[in-house]
Amino acid sequence: MENKENYKSGFISMAGKPNVGKSTLINSLVHQKIVITSDKPQTTRNSINVILTEEDAQMVFVDTPGIHKPLHKLGKYMVNIAIGALRGVDLILFVLDPTDGIRNSDRRVAKIVAESNIPTLLIINKRDKIKNMQIYNREITEIKESLPNLKGYLETSAVTGYNLAELKAMVKEQLPQGPQYYPEDVISDKPSRFIVSELIREKIFQLTREEIPHSTGVVVEDFKVRDNGMLYIRADIYIEKDSQKPIIIGKKGMMIKKIGQLARKDIEELFEKKAYVELFVKVRKNWRENENLIRNTMDFKQEGQ
Numbered sequence: 001m002e003n004k005e006n007y008k009s010g011f012i013s014m015a016g017k018p019n020v021g022k023s024t025l026i027n028s029l030v031h032q033k034i035v036i037t038s039d040k041p042q043t044t045r046n047s048i049n050v051i052l053t054e055e056d057a058q059m060v061f062v063d064t065p066g067i068h069k070p071l072h073k074l075g076k077y078m079v080n081i082a083i084g085a086l087r088g089v090d091l092i093l094f095v096l097d098p099t100d101g102i103r104n105s106d107r108r109v110a111k112i113v114a115e116s117n118i119p120t121l122l123i124i125n126k127r128d129k130i131k132n133m134q135i136y137n138r139e140i141t142e143i144k145e146s147l148p149n150l151k152g153y154l155e156t157s158a159v160t161g162y163n164l165a166e167l168k169a170m171v172k173e174q175l176p177q178g179p180q181y182y183p184e185d186v187i188s189d190k191p192s193r194f195i196v197s198e199l200i201r202e203k204i205f206q207l208t209r210e211e212i213p214h215s216t217g218v219v220v221e222d223f224k225v226r227d228n229g230m231l232y233i234r235a236d237i238y239i240e241k242d243s244q245k246p247i248i249i250g251k252k253g254m255m256i257k258k259i260g261q262l263a264r265k266d267i268e269e270l271f272e273k274k275a276y277v278e279l280f281v282k283v284r285k286n287w288r289e290n291e292n293l294i295r296n297t298m299d300f301k302q303e304g305q
């Protein structure tokens with residue numbers, strides 16, 4: 001940890017219901033794809049630190065699962081992680097997506113954010129999709145008034161980049177003076193194999209529908225650089241039912257091939273190396289209720305990062 005004069009640093013937790021754009025905002029702020037996104041709610045399952053280091057500040061963004069009413073043990077785990085990630089941070093970015101209306105689910109998150117008593121910026125995201133902001137005035141004012149530690153308000157678009165420079169400036173302004181927690185070249189606190197398992201999971205979220213994405217877990221069993229400099233990755237995809245197997249594998253193996261191809265593209269870009277990705281599908285009945293398997297898919301093996 002390096003101490004520099006007049007240097008600012010801190011941990012910034014994202015808070016919001018699922019699908020409001022928390023992960024997309026982080027990727028856009030750091031100009032790199034580190035955390036996964038999809039058009040389906042509950043994509044993020046764990047908390048991940050994404051680090052943005054600049055001349056005068058280091059911002060550690062904590063991506064969190066969306067806060068929702070959990071339906072299974074995995075969901076409870078996710079919500080606990082999201083709420084836990086608000087403890088002890090320097091700033092909360094509370095993200096709303098009004099395109100879906102401002103609802104009780106947002107008010108429940110507002111209550112949790114208010115109770116944390118941590119300085120908060122209220123972010124209205126997906127501004128590019130909103131024609132008339134006026135119609136949300138009443139609900140937004142109500143949410144603002146419910147946050148005793150509100151320090152700022154901003155409308156953004158994580159997709160077009162609208163107001164993201166302003167957002168970064170507002171974040172910096174709120175951060176205390178502090179040390180550089182991570183070396184300059186570190187972009188995430190998670191090991192490579194975890195990020196790889198997330199990239200594979202993202203493709204499943206993007207390519208499959210209904211209960212399939214949410215029933216899937218990915219564990220990277222092998223991650224190594226071969227003598228020829230190529231990355232070799234072997235991963236298991238867990239599903240919950242035999243009937244889901246033909247869907248993940250697809251006709252003549254086309255679906256699993258596509259998942260592997262798209263994941264390989266992202267992996268090669270991120271690690272700047274050619275990669276070989278081998279995927280296996282395994283049925284583990286009700287794995288989302290199984291503590292050990294949840295940990296296997298959420299956590300990671302420490303060796304061979």
Ligand SMILES: Nc1nc2c(ncn2[C@@H]2O[C@H](COP(=O)(O)OP(=O)(O)OP(=O)(O)O)[C@@H](O)[C@H]2O)c(=O)[nH]1
Pocket residue numbers: 016017018019020021022023024025036037038039040041042043044045064065066067125126127128129156157158159160
């Ligand atoms: N038009 C538009 N779409 C956005 C914007 N931000 C995010 N999205 C889209 O909204 C969807 C959800 O984005 P995510 O970043 O995965 O949302 P999240 O809040 O991290 O979701 P969870 O992981 O479920 O908590 C994706 O399809 C994004 O492309 C935005 O500013 N404008």
